[in-house]
Amino acid sequence: MSTEVLIPRLAVIGVGLIGGSLARALKRAQVVGEVVGCGRNVEQLERAVALGVIDRYTDDPAAAVAGADMVVVGTPVSAMRAVFGAIRDHLAPHAVLTDVGSAKGCVVADAEAVFGTLPERFVPGHPVAGTEKSGVEASFAELFERRRVILTPHVESAAEAVDRVRAMWQATGAEVVEMGIRHHDEVLAATSHLPHVLAYTVVDTLASMDDRAEIFRFAAGGFRDFTRISSSDPAMWRDICLANRECLVEVIDEYIGTLTRLREALARGDERTVFETFRRAKHARDNFYRE
Numbered sequence: 001m002s003t004e005v006l007i008p009r010l011a012v013i014g015v016g017l018i019g020g021s022l023a024r025a026l027k028r029a030q031v032v033g034e035v036v037g038c039g040r041n042v043e044q045l046e047r048a049v050a051l052g053v054i055d056r057y058t059d060d061p062a063a064a065v066a067g068a069d070m071v072v073v074g075t076p077v078s079a080m081r082a083v084f085g086a087i088r089d090h091l092a093p094h095a096v097l098t099d100v101g102s103a104k105g106c107v108v109a110d111a112e113a114v115f116g117t118l119p120e121r122f123v124p125g126h127p128v129a130g131t132e133k134s135g136v137e138a139s140f141a142e143l144f145e146r147r148r149v150i151l152t153p154h155v156e157s158a159a160e161a162v163d164r165v166r167a168m169w170q171a172t173g174a175e176v177v178e179m180g181i182r183h184h185d186e187v188l189a190a191t192s193h194l195p196h197v198l199a200y201t202v203v204d205t206l207a208s209m210d211d212r213a214e215i216f217r218f219a220a221g222g223f224r225d226f227t228r229i230s231s232s233d234p235a236m237w238r239d240i241c242l243a244n245r246e247c248l249v250e251v252i253d254e255y256i257g258t259l260t261r262l263r264e265a266l267a268r269g270d271e272r273t274v275f276e277t278f279r280r281a282k283h284a285r286d287n288f289y290r291e
């Protein structure tokens, strides 16, 4: 099989679950030359080299991006503004800059604040794939296979830069789609951020009940499936939820409406409403996952 080096030098700033999985996938596909990692935790970066995820590392973002053809920011969204500030004057003229943040409006606002105007070669991105684990140890090359990656190019994004980021993600086995920035944040508030809020609050509610030991002793498959994502990094999810709070609060209100209606139906013994709510949900989910 012939392969083409799409990215002679890749800089990954924030080599964790997502940055590490991307580096692994691109190496496996043999489409990348050298991978330079950058972060704040030297032990983690050394581990990344030992695992073969990156070829070398530096703790200086400016040095990491020097000569890089593609720069991927894989830090928590709250760190992106500082990273943009540190690399701003050191990007090669031909370098394409992208990120993997779970919310996009905040990242674009940060880029605009740092760069003045949005750079032509900046293409915001979001792989809609992950796990509840964090760190380079949890990264794996197959993470993005048959998953979606959303690109949210801004009006100034150069078509050629968008093509390069698309080609990078396609090489990982992902399907790439484009979306408006606000639309992305509304959709992900509903499909990703709300479920995380629900999982965290359900577990938190049960954990604060007096008989919690008894409750958790009898928690079985349903509880495990529903709450897996409440094991995700609380600091990362605090950042995501606050960054996308406008869209998230709207969809939480919508959800509270549905939950309140169900609660009232249960209280008055309204079989029909309870059944119809569950039936509609089963129908929607079964259709969604029928492939």
Ligand SMILES: NC(=O)c1ccc[n+]([C@@H]2O[C@H](COP(=O)([O-])OP(=O)(O)OC[C@H]3O[C@@H](n4cnc5c(N)ncnc54)[C@H](O)[C@@H]3O)[C@@H](O)[C@H]2O)c1
Residues within 6 Å of the ligand: 013, 014, 015, 016, 017, 018, 019, 038, 039, 040, 041, 044, 074, 075, 076, 077, 079, 082, 083, 100, 101, 102, 103, 126, 127, 128, 129, 130, 131, 132, 133, 134, 135, 136, 233, 236, 240
């Ligand atoms: N975990 C998921 O399921 C998932 C899925 C898609 C996108 N994302 C997004 O990807 C990004 C990374 O998430 P992750 O799950 O890989 O987290 P992670 O904790 O596994 O990795 C983040 C890495 O960034 C490093 N870092 C933190 N602050 C930094 C800074 N100021 N400069 C340089 N490096 C810094 C950390 O040391 C760590 O190595 C986040 O923006 C998140 O919103 C996460």
Ligand SMILES: O=C(O)C(=O)C[C@]1(C(=O)O)C=C[C@@H](O)C=C1
Residues within 6 Å of the ligand: 101, 102, 127, 128, 129, 130, 131, 132, 133, 191, 192, 193, 229, 232
């Ligand atoms: O599967 C998980 O553990 C995830 O949380 C992945 C998940 C999601 O909500 O689906 C989490 C955050 C992202 O930005 C994209 C994907």
